[in-house]
Amino acid sequence: xxxxxxxxxxADGTTCYGKAFGAIGTTGGEICFNTGMTGYQEVxxxxxxxxxxxxxxxxxxxxxxxxxxxxxxxxIKIKGLIGRNLEELFSRRKAQxxxxxxxKLQNIVAIEGVDTRALVSQIRNQGAMNCIISSExxxxxxxxxxxxxxPDMSGLELASIVSTKVPYELGDPASPVKIAVLDYGTKKNIxxxxxxxxxxxxxxxxxxxxxxxxxxxxxxxxxxxxxGDPASMEYAVSTMRGILKEEKPTFGIxxxxxxxxxxxxxxxxxxxxxxxxxxxPVKNLISGKCEITTQNHGFGVDPEAVRKAExxxxxxxxxxxxxxxxxxxxGKPAFSVQYHPESTPGPHDSRYLFDEFIEMIQKxxx
Numbered sequence: 001x002x003x004x005x006x007x008x009x010x011a012d013g014t015t016c017y018g019k020a021f022g023a024i025g026t027t028g029g030e031i032c033f034n035t036g037m038t039g040y041q042e043v044x045x046x047x048x049x050x051x052x053x054x055x056x057x058x059x060x061x062x063x064x065x066x067x068x069x070x071x072x073x074x075x076i077k078i079k080g081l082i083g084r085n086l087e088e089l090f091s092r093r094k095a096q097x098x099x100x101x102x103x104k105l106q107n108i109v110a111i112e113g114v115d116t117r118a119l120v121s122q123i124r125n126q127g128a129m130n131c132i133i134s135s136e137x138x139x140x141x142x143x144x145x146x147x148x149x150x151p152d153m154s155g156l157e158l159a160s161i162v163s164t165k166v167p168y169e170l171g172d173p174a175s176p177v178k179i180a181v182l183d184y185g186t187k188k189n190i191x192x193x194x195x196x197x198x199x200x201x202x203x204x205x206x207x208x209x210x211x212x213x214x215x216x217x218x219x220x221x222x223x224x225x226x227x228g229d230p231a232s233m234e235y236a237v238s239t240m241r242g243i244l245k246e247e248k249p250t251f252g253i254x255x256x257x258x259x260x261x262x263x264x265x266x267x268x269x270x271x272x273x274x275x276x277x278x279x280x281p282v283k284n285l286i287s288g289k290c291e292i293t294t295q296n297h298g299f300g301v302d303p304e305a306v307r308k309a310e311x312x313x314x315x316x317x318x319x320x321x322x323x324x325x326x327x328x329x330x331g332k333p334a335f336s337v338q339y340h341p342e343s344t345p346g347p348h349d350s351r352y353l354f355d356e357f358i359e360m361i362q363k364x365x366x
Contacts, residue, residue: 004135006111008082009143011129014122018113020135021086022103026143028132028150029053029079032298033120035277039345040099041070044078044108047162047185048254048296050227051153053080053131055116055123057277062087065095066102072187072344076103077162077227080133081110082119109133127272128153128298153298154270158228159184159236159255163206175200177361180218182208184236184255185226189344193354194222199361207235210242220249220361223256225340230258230268230299237262244334249360251353252336254297257327260336261301264329266309271323274298275339278346281319282339284326290319293339294346300324300338333360 003019010031033055034043040061043049061083081103088100103110111133123129132147162185170191177199181191184206194201202216206226213221221243223236230236240263243250252260258268275295282293301324306312316326316337328335341350 005138006133006135007138007140007143008111008114008131008133009140009147010131011147012126013144015140016111016114016119018111020110021083021100021112022081022110023107024135025107025109026132026134026137026146027053027080027109028130028147030128030153030298031055031082031123031131032128032274032276033057033123034296035279036345039278041066042072042344044076044081045072046187046296047073047077048225048227050077050158050162050185051156052078053082053133054078055082055119057116057120059084060087061085062099063090064092065090066097066099067092067095069094072189073162076106076108078108081108082114082116082133083110083112084114084116086110086112109135111135123273128270128274154229155232156228157232159226159233160206162227164203165205167202167204167208169200169202171195171200172198173200176219176365177358178202178216178218179220179222179361180204180213180216181222182206182213182224182236182239182256184224186224187340187342187344189342190224190253193342193351194358197354197358199358210239213239213243214246218248219365220251220357221246223250223252223259223336225254225256225296227255229270230255230262233259244329244332247332249357249364250334251357253340254338257336257338258299258301260329260334261306261327264309264312266305266312267302268299269302271298271300275318278343280339282316282325283319284316286315291349292347293325293350294343295339297338301327333364
């Protein structure tokens with residue numbers, strides 16, 4: 001069947017024409033790109049992508065279909081998808097449906113037939129910006145007007161939107177390693193990485209009070225990844241400051257890393273175009289080893305402020321741009337990384353961080 005036309009309009013006026021894929025409709029958000037070559041389903045269901053329209057750099061997306069085992073949350077979190085070739089046919093026997101069926105089922109608008117290499121190059125040069133995709137409105141001027149209604153990512157508080165609405169538990173209740181997880185958009189495999197190491201975790205909504213967290217009597221705290229501007233999350237910063245006073249092992253990933261920095265008066269900033277993919281080199285300054293990491297963030301912690309902070313030690317740096325990838329608080333059992341050690345998708349170079357967190361808890365309760 002002949003595909004319907006679709007249009008992509010960027011905030012700088014760039015207009016791209018392609019073919020409709022997935023649901024028919026109109027969607028907008030901040031445009032970003034992922035440099036990974038596989039793992040598209042894990043990427044689409046990562047809550048940290050909420051509010052964003054995603055370009056996948058790989059030429060063919062959808063060629064191995066969609067399977068329940070590959071989700072990182074209960075639904076697709078991206079606002080829209082841009083691809084060179086979005087494939088309806090797939091080859092994996094374990095897959096339950098095609099990418100086209102999956103996007104339609106979850107009402108996600110996509111466009112294919114776009115020169116994604118040129119588009120990625122433009123974003124790298126111009127920086128992050130908003131965009132709009134439509135397969136129902138084919139007038140570029142109308143779309144440019146509608147694009148003005150799409151909110152900027154700076155200042156947006158999105159974590160409470162994607163967070164669980166009720167607490168839930170995973171793992172063995174008899175385990176002495178009890179971890180309170182503040183869910184700002186956690187991925188399923190982050191929780192799995194802790195449960196697989198013998199932890200009993202209770203996942204709490206984003207705006208849970210410190211008193212409710214303490215009522216669980218945890219032996220450690222985990223602060224999750226998530227979407228939006230960390231500077232808009234004063235409630236989370238306040239909770240983190242209270243957690244640090246508890247003197248219990250605390251581990252933050254991505255947004256959790258930024259919240260830990262803010263709790264120590266280190267500001268965050270909007271990056272030019274962010275880090276997203278599963279191939280970013282990071283150096284562990286403690287061990288001297290390099291890790292190939294999975295990343296997904298559009299905000300970072302201020303490198304100058306980190307270096308001036310007397311109570312903070314830098315533990316990891318990005319070897320591409322020297323941005324801060326890991327810190328720990330001196331004199332407290334609290335540390336964080338900007339990247340994703342659960343690595344779904346991606347290499348397992350950084351999974352040792354979960355081992356270190358569990359060992360830290362075990363020593364604390366011994």
